[in-house]
Amino acid sequence: MVTFVVTLMIVTTLSIRLFTEIKVRRTGRELTFDGRMGDYLANTLEEPNAIRELRIYNSTSYFTNLWAMIMKKQHNKRFSARKFEIKTGMVVAMVQTSAIFVVLVYLLNKMGESNTVTIGTISVLFLALLSSGGKIMSLTWPLSKLYISSSKLYDLNEVLTYKNRDFRKNNINNSTDSMLPITVSNVYFKYAKSNKNVLSNINMAIKPGEKIAIVGENGAGKSTLIKMLLGQYRPSSGTICWKDSPEPNGKVSVVFQNAVKFELTLRENIFLGDAHAPSDDAKILKVLEQCELIDLLHELGGLDVKLGQLVEGSRQLSGGQWQKLAIARALYNDAELIVFDEPTSAIDPNAEMEIYTKLLEICQDKAAIFISHRLGWAKNVDTIYVMSNGEIAEVGDHQDLVHHKGIYASMYALQSSWYK
Ligand SMILES: Nc1ncnc2c1ncn2[C@@H]1O[C@H](COP(=O)(O)OP(=O)(O)OP(=O)(O)O)[C@@H](O)[C@H]1O
């Protein structure tokens, strides 16, 4: 009898545990794919370039929502797996406890027949009950797992309640106010923990529709100046006025030096330029065409193809294609100022010339700032600012600056000789 009950208990317990383990492992495998995507999105939200671009477009919430959705899905799957573990844990404990009681009753019965129930027997009964209690206590282990898993909710809550720490307003893209002209007066800027001014005595005005080129050697302060114009840093001294406001309050697009690679679909890579409005496929096709990416679209076979190398079936792009995509994303946003901070470094010089010339046409009714080390196209802009050591060394159009015979003229002469 005892052997039969103990064998039955062991077989039942092991079968239930094995079944539970298989089910939990299957859930774990499903969670790996969501987990990879969740990790990628979380890492992207920590990546300074990506966060900067998403904030400019005010699209951070699209990304955090996507991350939150995946985390919730993961949490629900984990929660139901844990619930299943708890239920099966209870069955196991009940089987074990019942088996012990059956054995005890059987033994006491046997002892009762021979009148051998003594204090010792009662102690055995007491210890057996304690042991059963221990088994019941084992019910709590799945509960502790549930507690650990629910701690992930705190992470989720932290990201969802994270406040935009820079001084741009959160509703920038909803604003219909113009932010031009931008007036920069006597601006000096140094990075935190640095004693040296990266920008000194900067004065400029950006008028509606004006096309501007900023040129200068590496480290001259071009990108820093752009970040100030976009409202990402405050001047150490001097003022920047976006029309009459001390804060930027209009729509602006930007393509930074290192194109952000969103490992999402082709459609999302464009739509993130203005994620507040519903996705507009006709507009997406228009900007893809403007950036000469229609061939790529046909090659991929549609807008829903995932880009990058994160998930099975996704397609990796070349550096130049990612850069063109970043430009298309910027054009998708109906901004009144669009900034191109050397987005063409991975694009060959001839294609860059074509793209910049074309961008000048596309941006006809917008103000645009172009930064590049290659000067061939700069003759077509209204104003060229030449930066050197954090200062504006020369200002004027191409003709003015060639006649001035300064930094721009010698850079231009040198580059012309390369291309001859
Ligand atoms: N986050 C930062 N913290 C401290 N110093 C910085 C930071 N970013 C840039 N700098 C420094 O500020 C100076 C100007 O940098 P910036 O990136 O504006 O130059 P740039 O003209 O855009 O150069 P490039 O042509 O290479 O893009 C450089 O000396 C650079 O080392």
Ligand SMILES: [Mg+2]
């Ligand atoms: Mg730069």
